[in-house]
Amino acid sequence: MKIMVVWRYLKRTGVFQMAEQNINIAVDTHTHTLASGHAYNTLREMARMAADKGLSGLAVTEHAPEMPGTCHSFYFQNMRVIPRNMYGIELLMGVELNVMDENGSVDLPESLIRELDIAIASIHVPCYKDVLGRAEITQTYINVMEKDHIDIIGHPDDGRVPVDYEVLVKEAKRTGTLLEVNNSSLRPGGFRQDTRHNAACMLRLCKKYETMVVLGSDAHMDVDIANCRYSMEVVDEIGFPEELVANTSLEKLKACLKRNKKL
Known part of the structure; x- marks a missing residue:
């Protein structure tokens, strides 16, 4: 049975209303809590909302230390205490x-990343130190995807960070890296540029080369958990096949994470 996970908040009544979408999303792969510094809910509030929305899993992916205002590396070192x-x-x-940078360096040590359950790597303009040119960014992504402890490339849709999508998609397929379709990027009025065009281009190529993706909300508040409204519009436009979406079940997602393929 498909889980209806696009929710609308009705201010007049103060209730949530579900709207049907065509692809079942069982796990939201990209969410943030108060610990990220610019999000608005606790871990328990996020988990409770995920349960209320009928999900089976929730990835909590706080911003790593180089993002202004986020948590210290100690936060990630202590995650073993979290149920x-x-x-x-x-x-x-x-x-x-x-x-x-172009070498694909990230802001936590590999030994610590391997202890976590899931890792997204994203280029954020305030943190990236090298040239934001198409050839340079494409090589950056290739270098990141070579790392077997990084599972997902986050929001590769921002026109401010240009990339050769054909190379990106082929290299993602070769390395077993999941590419993210980020709902927050596609929200009208967002700060990222040309996201709908870029997401559509990437999805067409993923369909052509049978490269796996995830649909992530990038929720910074509990009401947005599993909100894939804008992503789903592009998915439907492309006729993207459900079998290439990794987070349609918890078991499928886990099997698609690079860290688990080594087991």
Whole structure:
């Protein structure tokens, strides 16, 4: 049975209303809590909302230390104390790493990243130290995807960070790295540029080369958990196949994470 995970908040009544979407999303792979510094809910509040929305899993991926205002590396070192099940939701405690340079360096040590349940690597303009040219960014992503402890490339849709999507998609397929379709990027009025065009281009190529993706909300508040409204519009436009979406079940997602393929 498909889980209806696009939710609308009705201010007049103060309730949530579900709207149907075509692809089942069982796990939100990209969310943030108060610990990231610019999000608005606790870990328990996020887990409870995920349960209320009928999910089976929730990845909590706080911004890594180079993002202004986020938590210290000690936060990630201490994640072993966090229960991996809350309100019947399996928690994947992870990180959204900052890609720092063309070498693909990130802002936590490999030994620590390997201890986490999931790792996204994203280029954020305030953190990236090298040239934001198409050839340079493409090589940066290739270098990141060679790392077997990084599972997902986060929001590779920002026109401010240009990339050769054909190379990106082929290299993601070769390395087993998941590419993210980020709902927050596609939200009208967002700060990233040309995201719908870029997401559509990437998805067409992923469909052509059978490269796996995840649909992540990038929720910074509990009401946005599993909100894939804008992502789903692009997915539907492309006719993207459900079998190439990794987070349609918890088991499928886990099997697609590079860290688990080594087991």
